[in-house]
Amino acid sequence: MPDTSGSNLSYWQERTDLAAAFRWTARLNMHEAVANHFSLAVNDDGTQFLINPNQAHFSRIRASDLLLLDANDPETLSRPMSPDPTAWGLHGAVHRRCPHARCVMHAHSIHATVLASLADSRLPPIDQNTATFYNRVVIDEQFGGLAFEDEGERCATLLTDPSKKVMIMGNHGVLVLGDSVGDAFNRLYYFERAAETYIRALQTGQPLRLIPPDIAEKTARELEDYPGQAAAHLAAIREILDHENADYAT
Template sequence: MAVTELRPNMDHWQERVDLAAAFRWTARLNMHEAVANHFSLSINEDGTRFLMNPNQRHFSRIKAGDLIIVDANDPETLNGPDAPDPTAWGLHGGLHRHCPHARCAMHVHSIFATVLASLADSRLPPIDQNCATFFNRIVIDDHYGGLAFEEEGERCAALFDDPRKKVMVMGNHGVMVIGDTVAETFNRLYYFERAAETYIRALQTGQPLRVLPDDVAEKTARELEDYPEQDERHLAELKAILDDEGSDYAS
């Protein structure tokens, strides 16, 4: 029996396993930043109760059973064991209170997304297929206001007002990616970092960019949105690799 098929006596076990795998793989790809970043996944209908990584636990060590449950409507959550730090509460709590369509949220300071967030113009032109995935589907926050305590988290959450836009380039900060499931959100995070890397490396050549026409970019984005099962298969393969390696992520 595969590790991910085991079912300890804990609620939302499959969701926990998926999220733990995403943490492990984000660390493996060096897309995390020490113990400063956070993922969350809603577990109730209105999205205000969610799973999250325990406070300041390295992504490479997180297990399914380690994930804590946070209530965005209950500040007493911050007094529980392994409670999220105030910035995690501010950013993810605000997001899950105000954006019920954001079932899963992944915030990182990955290198190339953060470089993009540091440019005066943080738009991502459609210079290849990966970049075209995000054509007209990115929110750019130009008003960084310091650490994401509650007020800053509320401000950021309000920017996700267009359900079609599921990536926020957080100017001077990093990136926030949202989705319906762990698989969908992680897949989007992975491809956004790849797209940002392609763009930044293209800029480094100093050569003119070959930018796709708007109609081709939009067509490509729609085709990729409808591409069957890519996100689920992607995460399933990553879990299979972890299982083959004897990883304890699903414990």
């Protein structure tokens, strides 16, 4: 791990965690060129947040690159080193409206986006991973184009229920919320895996074996309460990066 003891940047632990999530998302090919954005609230009411810089590739992002923004600053886009306008529109709105959304990750990962492109974007419980999201997903069926400020505000209004931590953005992609970087990334990872399982099951053309509603809900609750998995997932990612690509934490 690089020595960051002399760094004068604030929120160093949060920065390094978020940088690790960017790097691993690229490694899993869940990113899209220099688009998509992850953000992390750093104050109590969630209005100050870290986010990736404009047009930066996930595989190159370092902790020191991350921007620190204020969701209530109307001059953000006119300032030097301003974020991508769609990042500001979507993440700024979510951090203003949804204080429970500590970490917000938006991606166009392929299987989640395929699901978002179907006329019926529901994710039925057909295995343990898909059951994780049973009754815990919002489906946005009113895609309004790029997530500039008006579209971002509209999307944020759909995320006010803290129990719904995934939004399938119809015709667009997926957005996940979490209590921390590890929590949000773990959810993003497993949603993509769940979507892949469902899409591949549909491709067989065979009938699906659905998990009964009571068992699906039981499974979702058990996984929500499963101790330490998200933190352990991120810790393992950081250990690998510390060995192979330690510049993420610079």
